[in-house]
Amino acid sequence: MSVEHIIVIGGSAGSFPIMNILLNRIPKNFYPPIILCLHRLKNVRHGFAEALNLKTNIRVNEPQDKEPIKSNRIYLAPANYHLLIDYDHTFAFSAGEVVRYSRPSIDVLFMSAAAVFGDKVTAILLSGANTDGTDGIYAVHKKGGITIVQDPTTCTIETMTASAIKNVPVQYILPPEKIITTLISLFPITN
């Protein structure tokens, strides 16, 4: 079955504990695919997805090139590559230059998601120490997608979220526990 709506989540410094909380509370039959882009050490391949898997009901995988995006999955951008969405709804990668000191870059993922899925994207930006994600969440906003930013007062480092809020009229500014309840209300579980 084709994917109708995707959720993209970006975070950097201080976002890992929040991501763990979110994933822990995602129901196992949550339908839209979730694609994570977290800033991470470029030379450390292992441990990140495994650590996230300890807390989630849906298995977290690093996708491979040209892999079709499927529902009820959680995907994690691998270290040292930009992760993109292509027009045939498959994953694409780039080993190109860093964007805002980052590879994977949240902007790259969010902007490609907005270009391909239009208003069928929900973008969530979490704690972080640079401004990666602002252009990306703007692209999602411009295409009519749903934009959610973690409340900067709840962030370990607020640079990333404050930048997004300053530059983009985001729809939701929420503490972590409200992000998950909002997601579940936006995409109710149907049996």
Place this chain on the structure above:
Amino acid sequence: MASMIPFEIPYSDLHTFTGILTAKNLNVQGLRRIHVCNLIQRLLQHYKFHTTEHLFQSLNTNPDLIQTCREMLCVSTGEFFRDASLWIQLKNIFKKIAVQPNMNILFARTSTGEELYSLLIFLQEMDLLKKTKVHATEICNNVLQQVKRAVYSIKTIENTQKIYQELGLSKSLLEYFDISGSTATLKPYLTENCTFFIQDIHSAVPDFQVQYDLIWYRNQLIYWDKPTANQYLTEFSSVLKSGGYFISGYTENLDIYPAISNFETISFEDKIYRKK
């Protein structure tokens, strides 16, 4: 804030763009759509054009833009000893190949040269450099000339030192470079058996009538659509010795291409394949 959505290029513009490039002898048919969009976006930003129409007009009249486009198609971010676990596996592979009197390696698409020179240093560490001939290719002469100069910042090399040490190699990485100020130039003896060639973008292998023991083509298949990537893989297979090794990139899954039937998987994790 950007006024247009990057990667959102209408299909008609993509068609026009690839048509212009093909007419200018730079055939990018088969490049994945998202990467064509990215290429157009980078050109728009580089030349500060506000419309694709303006870009297309300039591509038709100014050869410099075609050259820039060719340079942008070369992946610009190689790294010394990227993916440590691959290099650990390569130790065992080279020990197997080394029983032969000579080795031929095709390093297809040098990018900025760091991985090529990592390989040459690695071969030297294994005392195999003198018996190895390397053919190194890239699609852009400017990029290849830069690679041949082999000049890098000392900081780049120092940043690699920790990974390099984990591989248990004998010398310091900096000992393979001549240092001048803040730059490091690869010592010339390392490239004595390496020959550099310009490669057409739409043929994967040079026409040398050589059968290779190992082909290195990392992080390139990700840019091409399935049929084109499969065509490249088939071409590589045709010039690889039976039992020869093919090295691809960490996110590249060769299992999705029909040409994988010519190979067996040695390490899916490190993307090492061997021709049947």
